[in-house]
Amino acid sequence: MAGRARIIASRVAQALPVVVGVVIVTFLLTRALPGDPAAYFAGPAANETSIAQIRAALGLDKSLPEQFAIYVWHLLQGDLGQSISTGQPVLEELVRRLPASLELTLTALLLSCSIALPLGVLAATRPGSWVDHLCRVLVTAGVSLPTFFTGLALVYVFYYLLGLAPSPIGRLDFVYLDPPRITGFFLIDAALAGDWETWAAAARQIVLPAVTLAMFTLAPISRITRASMLQALSSDFIRTARAAGLTRATVVYRYAFRNAMLPVLTTLGMVFSFTLGANVLVEKVFAWPGIGSFAVDALVVSDYAAVQGFVLAMALLFVVLNLAIDIAYTLVDPRIGFES
């Protein structure tokens, strides 16, 4: 066990320089954004003096290293600055909007895993069959789809042509009120409050964007599942299991599948990263009020604090998630920590 604790500790230690790097890169990037925030704050009627005053107040006249030190200091206190466009603290905005993005991403991941995992397993256990070919076509075609385009196409077909989907205006239609906020996930909160009408409305709104995102993640997940299962099924220990007369179900699921899931687990981290990025595009198409659309709006007006907060939040979220997956892998695979 000591070996494993050591591995976990070293993984955490490896993540720290990355966090530092992320903070530095984020700072540099947003300082390089065009536009003068001081002028924006001061307003259209300002003159040179008031702009200079605002600039001093915001600390933008200090040297870069000084600004960085102030930035880190504020960061440690949880202060991500003020958003120019909304006037609210950035941290509050992010916290308010994060559940929307997470609900979308997690729904999409759940949806795509429930299709991709069985598909990959079937494709590997029946090579050359129609399932296998379908899987390979899906994988190749799936990674070719631009998410924003798929979103638009789905809106056109299901909303405009068929009238089945509601209009893409966000998480809930105007007539409904947001459910009381416990987790921030409308589907969970509405269920907890017993408000099934709102639940149905929220579900209807989330279907199309979730499907768009799910189509994007379907491809890499089924590809890695198929490849990983194929590798596991051709291993020596599977031959032993077959020779010992174990049933096909035991061989495929208890022996091959569990071994195959390990590489899939590590890939999920990367898939999540891509999804967080693709989120931005999907939120724009469906007017989803998550942190992605927040960032896009902020970019357009050079709202540097908001963009900085967004990039930092996403990156840190990702580092934490990867660390969690790494640690989960360490706990699941008994070989880690003991290899000589």
Place this chain on the structure above:
Amino acid sequence: MALLDIKDLAVSFRTRRGTVDAVRGVTLSVARGETLAIVGESGSGKSVTSYALMRILDAGGRIEAGEVSYGGVDLRRASESEMADIRGREISMIFQNPRAALNPIRKVGRQIEDVLLRHNRTNRRDARDKAIAAMEAVRIRDAAERYHAYPFELSGGMCQRIVIALALACDPKLLIADEPTTGLDVTTQKAVMDLIAELIRERGLSAILITHDLGLAAQYCDRVAVMRRGELVEQGDAAAIFTAPQHPYTRMLVAATPREGVGVRELLPPELRTPAPVDQVGDRPLLQVRRLTKTFERDGNTVHAVKDVSFEVRQSESVGLVGESGCGKSTTSAMVMRLLDPSAGEILFDGQDLALTPAKRFARDPRRAALQLVFQDAGDSLNPRFTARDCIADPLARLGNFGWGGLGRAARRDRVEELADLVGLPRDLLDRFPHQLSGGQKARVGIARAVALEPKLLILDEPTAALDVSIQAVVLNLLVDLKARLGMSYLFVSHDLHVVRLLCDRIVVMRGGAIVEQGPAEQVMTAPQSDYTRSLLAAAPVPPRMERPVGPLAQAAQ
């Protein structure tokens, strides 16, 4: 009535290059309580035959024709679920590479339980006790603790015992062992084979032993079947087949196996036995290794791989470095080759200490050409993107001009062809890629490359371990001829004592990083000083023609 009956079995595989007939018309039978050996070189179809009868062929493999019956049941026409019942309960199989044969993320005890539960030999409550009992039946000590182990925590020999426990858990009547000791140390090999023989005797099992090692077949089996390229060449009683083989192929196999009292030329067929060259061993030492030590730090543990090793190799001498895995012989040869830096000690070559030049810089040292290496795995040692010609030409291009850089293109071409002739590689194979060459051809390319710069010292790291016995005979003779012709000294690293005796003037025995014994080859082999050497000699499978082969059943009757 025979327990297992195979008639005219034919198996083919669909591959990228067309259909390959792996087994062609094989007829075999195994009686109750009998042990049959299926012997052959690579490509003989011996493993495929057993996979076919158990119906666990790879995708692309098909039984084309023939009948297979076990205890009266037609195995070819049985359904998949009937076969799944038969596997493990009636017929069991154990494989080579025991650690890879076990599920790496499942406790070994649970794996045995899975088999017991599957064949209804236990219920869930008693499963654990029954599994531990199965482990004790294969003489595993502390079975209750080992139950919780994972395969990577166990040694190769222990993993093989678990595999055997798995196979015998449900009391099958026929055990098939496919090269069960390949890759294991010679002492572990003996322990595993003795265990299998004992279990066979205890339970009155029938068994099929698939092996390329004639000594194992002679020592442990009642009857032997010899296969070659998918066909059955000869079969009969073990005693008769080895002492008086009928078929020329069997005769060739027996002759080519290195054994006591036989010189290197006698491994070859009579028509190829030219007079063996005789080397005059010089007095001057070419290589002197003094107090060589290597220590590794791994995860906070200190590993003493090589401890204070001293030996020497004289001009034109051939010294054998012998030991089991983990004894430090590979690390020692890597240090002498200057691929690795020693922690302490001197490597004197022609009077100069090579250890003074770090390994990183030795590639461009003028003395690099004088020490070369023939690798164990010829395939792995050839760059997959280089043709045979490129592989042999590389040292010439870098160092071929006696310290003045490389040879020019025309000179290289001539020299490569000269070398190809020297090692017996047909010139038209020079433009092929390694994956297009056979095992023996790859070995020749490796040797040609190693001798291209006419080194004074050639280290041979198990050069024939991966080769079929007939190819091994040819390559060993080639090495003997080259040594005389080019006036080289050899350091021959191996675990196979019989091969070492054939080629070496002196032998150095290593164990646990230290030298246990060294002396003239004949003396070490016939009158060893140390117990360890004695145990090594006792454990080596005895090639046929030395002892009268006795199968376990006859042994039990004595």
Place this chain on the structure above:
Amino acid sequence: MADTTLTHPAATSLRHVAYVLRSNPVTGVAFAMLAVILAAALLGPALAPYDPYASDAAHALEPPSWRHWFGTDNLGRDVFSRVLVATRLDLAISVSAVVLSFVVGSALGSAAGYWGGWTDRVLSRMFDTIMAFPLFVLAMGIVAALGNTVENVVYATAVINVPFYARLVRAEVNIRRESGFALAARLSGNADWRVLAFHIFPNALPPMMVQVSLNLGWAILNAAGLSFIGLGVRPPTAEWGIMVAEGANFIVSGEWWLAVFPGLALMFAVFTFNLLGDGLRDMVDPRMRT
């Protein structure tokens, strides 16, 4: 049995290419599709029936017809000509980004994989930092920071792709570092850098070819995504992503052709590159030769 004719090395390579194309029909189709794309990129401006930038307010928002195969957009420009001409830009962006990240990533990854130690530790932390950002987000950040130009889209795409190559090369080099042929190369008098450059790295190429083709596809999607949210390419430049963005406003009112045709062109190009992956790898891998 033995083929004794000595064929010229170039001829053998060409024969191998033909063999790969023939043996796997998918590869053949993929290369045919690639030929179409290359033709569009090279000859696009010459073949376009209308000037892609010429507005014609009188004929705005016309659906596809014989006169305008893909219809016209809100400024009356011919969609087909714009899609055709955009091929060159999108292809140029993705190829330059991929070449850049391949070269830089391979060099850094080889160094990290071969020499290990601190080189490896520092480089790996750098790659981890880049990969810590959801990649599209990082591209957004870089382009926003450096300015809305095509060059910056290329640099941003290259930067976010470097870690993929670097990690792949690092793993492949690591596997082969202690292999027989690498040690044999040292014994033959090759200095460390020669072993890495001429012996180990060429063997890492086949798996990298698959990555290269996937990346070509991603790079196009990336650039298109950036233009969709207003970064990088600006109107009135003809680029597939920006055309989809402009067309998005009209989809909900039923004028689908502004967005669908550029979107389909995007899919076609990316799909081609993905199919190419296996074929390219087979061509580069000597073990595929019989």
